[in-house]
Amino acid sequence: MNLSRRVTIRQLEVFVHAARELNFARVGETMHLTQPAVSMQIRQLEQAVGIALFDKVGKRKTLTEAGAILLQHASRVLGELQDAEQSLQALQGLAGGSITVGLVSTAKYFAPKLLAMFSQHHPGVEVRFVVGNRETLVQLLRENQTDLALMGRPPRELDTISEPLAENPNVMVAPVNHRLAKAGRFDIQELRQDTFLLREAGSGTRLMMEEFLRGHLFTPAKVATMGSNETIKQAVMAGLGISLLSLHTLSLELRSGEIALLDVDGLPVQRVWNVVHARKRQLSPAAVAFRRFLIEETQAYLNTAFGKLL
Numbered sequence: 001m002n003l004s005r006r007v008t009i010r011q012l013e014v015f016v017h018a019a020r021e022l023n024f025a026r027v028g029e030t031m032h033l034t035q036p037a038v039s040m041q042i043r044q045l046e047q048a049v050g051i052a053l054f055d056k057v058g059k060r061k062t063l064t065e066a067g068a069i070l071l072q073h074a075s076r077v078l079g080e081l082q083d084a085e086q087s088l089q090a091l092q093g094l095a096g097g098s099i100t101v102g103l104v105s106t107a108k109y110f111a112p113k114l115l116a117m118f119s120q121h122h123p124g125v126e127v128r129f130v131v132g133n134r135e136t137l138v139q140l141l142r143e144n145q146t147d148l149a150l151m152g153r154p155p156r157e158l159d160t161i162s163e164p165l166a167e168n169p170n171v172m173v174a175p176v177n178h179r180l181a182k183a184g185r186f187d188i189q190e191l192r193q194d195t196f197l198l199r200e201a202g203s204g205t206r207l208m209m210e211e212f213l214r215g216h217l218f219t220p221a222k223v224a225t226m227g228s229n230e231t232i233k234q235a236v237m238a239g240l241g242i243s244l245l246s247l248h249t250l251s252l253e254l255r256s257g258e259i260a261l262l263d264v265d266g267l268p269v270q271r272v273w274n275v276v277h278a279r280k281r282q283l284s285p286a287a288v289a290f291r292r293f294l295i296e297e298t299q300a301y302l303n304t305a306f307g308k309l310l
Contacts, residue, residue, distance in 0.1 A: 006048035009081070012074040014041040015053065019071045020136070022061045079144030083282060097286040098126040102137040102149040104204055105229060106168075106246045107273070111150055114301060118293050125286045135202030141278050147287040149276045150294070152204045162276040163291070166299035169268035169310065170208060173233070173250065174242040174260050181260040188216050188264050195241035196220040197232045205229070209244040212269050233259065244269070247306055254309045261310075268310065273298060 017027045024038045031038070046053050053067035063071065082100065103111050108131050115127050130146060138155045140146040154162035174181055180190060196213075199206040213219070224241060226232050229249045236243055237258050247268065253259040275294050277283060283291065 003048065007045060009078075011041050011045040011048070012078060014038055015045055016071065016074050016078060018042060018054075018061075019063055019067060022063075024061075075143035075145060082147075083144065097124075097284055098128060099148065099284070099287045099290055100128045100130060100146045101290070102130045102132065102140045102146040102151070104134055104137060104149075104151045105131055106152075106205060106249055107150045109229075109246075109249050109251070110302060110305065113305070114294065114298060117297065117301070118290055121293075122286070122289060125290070127290065133200065133202045134204035134207070141276065144278060144281060147277060147281065147283060148291055148294075151274060151276060152208070152271050154274050154276050159279045160276050161279050162274045163295055165273040165275055165294055166302045168271040168273050169247045170205075170212075170244055170271060171247050171250070171268045171310070172242060172262040172264050173236050173245055173253075174262050175236060175239045176257065176260045177239070178242070178260055178262065180262055183263065185263050185265060188213075188218050188266070191220075191242065191262075191264070192218070193221050195222040195224055197235055197241040197243040198223055198225050199229070199232070200225055200227050205245065208269060208271060212244060212266070216266060246271075247309060248302065251306060251309065 014027065014031065014033070017031060018024060018038065021027050021030070024042070025035050027033070028035045028038045033041075042053065049066070049070065051066045052064050053070060055062045055064055085098070101111070108129070111129065115129075118127070119125070130140065132140070134151060134153070137146070137149045137151050138158065141149055141155065141158055141160060150165075152168060154160055174194075180186060196209075198209060222241075224235075226235060229245060232243050232245065233249070233253060235241060237253070242262065244267075250259060254261070275291055277287075277291070
């Protein structure tokens, strides 16, 4: 087996995306490929390594043991190539170059606006966003797959450098016709019969809610798990339950009056947005400039955009 001659970088890129998503159609959308093209790249890679990388159980794909082993090595290979790219870009200064920024899903509601502001000053720099939950971003940092990560709680399990950017208030949201929507300050025990809508395991938003509930010795009567902030917001507006979400995800719903905030004791829960990068990662001039921009501009922008919503 001579992988250096039989395997292409493109095949490894497609494989790593597919191994994380376990959904070839979604990989195609992300990488601007057709689903058959994704399947072809994976099939050619399996032929090159001589062993199956994916199993299919019903409609669901899973990694084989060989696939899990190859994922570890492929991630490191692609990470080293990105490092090489950054080092070469450092020779070019800020006239061009690219940056990969990992975003926890909550940050996608405001990060594009900050990118647009940055691009006005550095139009030649390409910034690519990768969106996932906290667990996904920690893995990207571990595998050296992202320059910067915009997240709440920096990972203690990795050797990283982090810098606080701005406060992140988290609030209790409910349907506008909730019985306590217009009530004054009240104890969370008044919500003991409500259904609480939680993010999926591995989400920083879920960890924050679980800590808040434990701190108030509160156990909801019913809980439901949902995979995104958007799904939770739609469920809240439909009257399916209540949830604890970042204020920074709620601009449209609060301005249009489609969601209510509950005035619960102990809220809002104040968290902090951080910009994080692996200590071993050599940041290009473009990445250094974007990091500095985030540190200098994020708090002011969020105050302007969201300060009047509480």
